[in-house]
Amino acid sequence: MDVQRYVAFTVDPSGGNPAGVVLDAAGAADAELAAVAAEVGYSETAFVVARADGELDVRYFSPLAEVPFCGHATIATAVAYARRYGVGKLAMHTRAGLVRVGTALGEDGNITAELVSVAPRTAPLDASDLARLLAALRWSAADLDPALPPRVAYAGAWHPVIAVTSRARLAELDYDMAALGELMRERDWTTVDLVQRESATVFHARNPFPPGGVVEDPATGAAAAAFGGYLRELDLVTLPATLTVHQGDDMGRPSLITVTVPADPGSGIAVRGTAVPLD
Known part of the structure; x- marks a missing residue:
């Protein structure tokens, strides 16, 4: 499993919140996802599975448990996805519901992501x-x-x-x-x-x-x-x-x-x- 490591809400690797990102977790069992998250050790690791409709299923695991939604791991995942496939709009299906995310390349060369939450x-x-x-x-x-x-x-x-x-x-x-x-x-x-x-x-x-x-x-x-x-x-x-x-x-x-x-x-x-x- 290809685990990428990102830090969100910063442009300085020494700041922000680290997250693991797996852009292709297709076929992995829950126990494997939990074990990878525990090994990574960050507060959350996001696991992505592409859907037939072009949208994404995303799950989030902490070192001890699955959580329904994680904001910083969503930002990290969107940026990792944009770095691989290009900036644009994403539809992420989470346990909490559909979260839409847009990414854009800034003048400083950094990618910014903006998510819109489910209804609060x-x-x-x-x-x-x-x-x-x-x-x-x-x-x-x-x-x-x-x-x-x-x-x-x-x-x-x-x-x-x-x-x-x-x-x-x-x-x-x-x-x-x-x-x-x-x-x-x-x-x-x-x-x-x-x-x-x-x-x-x-x-x-x-x-x-x-x-x-x-x-x-x-x-x-x-x-x-x-x-x-x-x-x-x-x-x-x-x-x-x-x-x-x-x-x-x-x-x-x-x-x-x-x-x-x-x-x-x-x-x-x-x-x-x-x-x-x-x-």
Whole structure:
């Protein structure tokens, strides 16, 4: 199996979020996909199978489990596909639904990909789950930003959204991996989207991912899409909006995610970024 290694949401191989990409996984059994992802060791590896209609089936595996959708691996896969076959539009069929992606070659020679998520939605975060989550994070209710209330948000995968007022509080992340991982497995949450608002459209984020066997994601496109839907549904941003999400800085892997939030409440959220090969 030909595994390519890319890093998404950066043009610097030392930043961003690494992803494995297999552009032809036809005929591989689930156990083989899981074993390859575990060997690669990145937060996700994407496996592509071409369909007879010219579209693509894409599955995503972390080192420990399959996930329904992964944003950074989608960006990496689209760029890898464009480098092999040329830029253009792709239709990716994921477990979460159809995700459309476009790629374009920039003046700097880097390829940018933009995905449009499935329709986002939010749900209340139960008070007892919030208490368990804060205890696992070793945070308190006093750390939270009342302007960005806790919710669970979806745009292909479920992510609790927890906002704090202090950038320093976000930078001091030191959580109980076992306790948080247990809660997330119980609730089928993919990552926890921890955010801090710098300005009306600029945010900082961190994303613990213990169910996947990963302490933290340097860039999480699925969570960024879910967060865009959360802001729209709760009327917390002027629409249409273009958001900038900085992630990975506190890990030494700076990542830049651009999120476009259309005004139409039923539309998907666009997530844009670059990716470069590590091989």
